[in-house]
Amino acid sequence: MIYRIKQLSSLLILISVINGLSYGSEIKVIYSNDAGRIESLKTIEKDNVSFVSGTELAKLLEAGTFYSEPKKKLDLKFKEWRVKLSAYSSYILMENLSSADRHDDILHLPVPVMPSDNDILIPFNAFMTILDAVMPENLTYDDDLKTLEIRTALVNITGVSIQRKSNGTLIKISTTREFPLDSYRAWINRDLGWLYLTIVNGISDSISIISAPTNGAVVKVVPVQMEESTQLSFKLKGEVENPEIYQTTNPHQIVISLRTPERITRKQVEDDLLRNSERWLIDTIVLDAGHGGKDPGSISASGLKEKDVVLDIVKRIGKLIEKKLKVNVVYTREEDVYVSLEERGKIANRNEGKLFISIHLNSFPKNRNVRGFEVYILRPGKTASAIEVAERENSVLRFDDKSSAEKFEKQATEKLILASLTQAAFMSESEDLSGMLEKELKKKISSPSRGVKQAGFYVLVGASMPHAYIEAGFISNRIEEKNFRSSKYKQKFAEAVYEGVRKFKHKYEQLILSANGRSN
Ligand SMILES: [Zn+2]
Known part of the structure; x- marks a missing residue:
């Protein structure tokens, strides 16, 4: 792996951001694969450059995010790319997750990313030009019309964590948004010993899901991406009752609980x-x-x-x-x-x-x-x-x-x-x-x-x-x-x-x- 992030620290450019901010226009976000879904994104202007909230943008792009407030760093995770941004820095680390050699690239923004309250502000046009170049099949930005078109082949199921509890096993599936109640379903094939979860319109980050550590009743996790849904299969060991499934919104998760039957030994x-x-x-x-x-x-x-x-x-x-x-x-x-x-x-x-x-x-x-x-x-x-x-x-x-x-x-x-x-x-x-x-x-x-x-x-x-x-x-x-x-x-x-x-x-x-x- 070519790893050049260390260069970043020596290239940090510190700027003052206390003054000179003003609210700018709104960018229209259209989801062409999700009929009727239109969102908007506010820009913040500084020195004739439009900035947008990093966490807001991540949400609209349905990217997986990891934000560190003390470090003012934001990681965005897409299906094939991990993008790392830091406040005060004009460099972006782009990690290609799909290619065999998993190389990283460092790209340059014309102005640095700015810190904000529990957030970072990203120079929008330059960042879009970069994303457009690496994910042309996923998005297009038209600066004249101030319109961002997203063709949602972006990841919305970002990871799985499995916890062993005293009375069973809890599987938490991290998502980037809420899924309608009738769009997900879990069931067990007891003959084969697998638990299946299907999520309509789900797009899973298969790399992160496959590498999730197993625990409790789950011994293996296999994600399968289909055209209109994603299926996560969990190989089970031991006896469990039928799965209970529910969704939480803060954080966004689909949770499956597998109780261990109380049995006479x-x-x-x-x-x-x-x-x-x-x-x-x-x-x-x-x-x-x-x-x-x-x-x-x-x-x-x-x-x-x-x-x-x-x-x-x-x-x-x-x-x-x-x-x-x-x-x-x-x-x-x-x-x-x-x-x-x-x-x-x-x-x-x-x-x-x-x-x-x-x-x-x-x-x-x-x-x-x-x-x-x-x-x-x-x-x-x-x-x-x-x-x-x-x-x-x-x-x-x-x-x-x-x-x-x-x-x-x-x-x-x-x-x-x-x-x-x-x-x-x-x-x-x-x-x-x-x-x-x-x-x-x-x-x-x-x-x-x-x-x-x-x-x-x-x-x-x-x-x-x-x-x-x-x-x-x-x-x-x-x-x-x-x-x-x-x-x-x-x-x-x-x-x-x-x-x-x-x-x-x-x-x-x-x-x-x-x-x-x-x-x-
Ligand atoms: Zn009979």
Whole structure:
């Protein structure tokens, strides 16, 4: 880098500016890319030279600024240039930010820059001639008409600062002006782990943004300039809630706050476990038969309804558990009645359930050859087909009254995330339970296993306990439909689930007791 700023100090020309100032004319500022926007800039005359306020000019040019009052220095930052001006000096340092060798130039003004109150005064015509020469695509000054035309390819998003707070991460985007409320938007792609911010009519200083130090939940910042907007992408690590976004005007900033979810950690659960292990013994099991009442679930070609089959299976499981395990069984429904998804989770928690098992049937009329059972664990959907199943089962929401359906829709994503966080503490238990259920079903029933999968189901929202969600088979498949009409098959299925629950209970309680030093 060629760096010649040191020459400046030896060339400083000090002049007196106390006398001889008078207000001059006004310069019209037209924004040709921003229809209808016209501003004006006052000039101050001294010795037949027109001066303008440096900070005022910077604002109109939408340049990034840095002003130092003790040094009376003003830096203006444009997309490709950084321009440094100092009071008492007639030299301007021009730094080209875009060229590979980043060279600096020193240019000469006919008269020095003057100091002012928290500002500097710049000889306007000479300065415009210089800017016009280096940024001809961005501005034109017509001295006869006293008109400055700005074609706003100038930077208006000047930098990013990221701060770690006790409850999350704060991202502050410095701007040179206020953006209309509907022109910026932030959202998270949770699959990819990126937060995106788009600002319509935003032009970002990509060099300054890329070099912004990362912090907290943000590990990388990538600006992408598009023709009509700018997008800033933030690579995230760890869990954050949905972004909150707002704007401040003094200073001009767009602020995104990313809260860290309050979550139950394994450590907290284990501590609690040690303190009162009895509370964690599996003394209540919640059995959840899908659908019911006005909501039939899937229906086979010959009219067999999911709601009837799953209620039958669930009751068989319940009888086995009560009789053989001597454990309290709670049903989310025992008859052909409609129970909202929200209510099912509440029933589970109200009864202090220690396990939650949902039974449903799959359906895939597009291909009637598809068959087999699946065991699911709640987690935001991962595979495309898991998401499809989740969407179909969640569509029961449409049967709820309108207000609760709307409420659900609005909160759906957040609730799902929240629920999976509450259950994160039981994730390994749920994986264990699901694995054991799948193993027993594989042993006992003829239907093939389609594996243990992960998906998001509202039915488990709020049920904070180890859980499994079983899609017992495809009612759309001829063989499986026949199976679901057979009491013998349904009993076998129930026995397999019972056996999985029994083995899980034994293993889990042994762990609790041994953790508490009471193992036999
Ligand atoms: Zn279902």
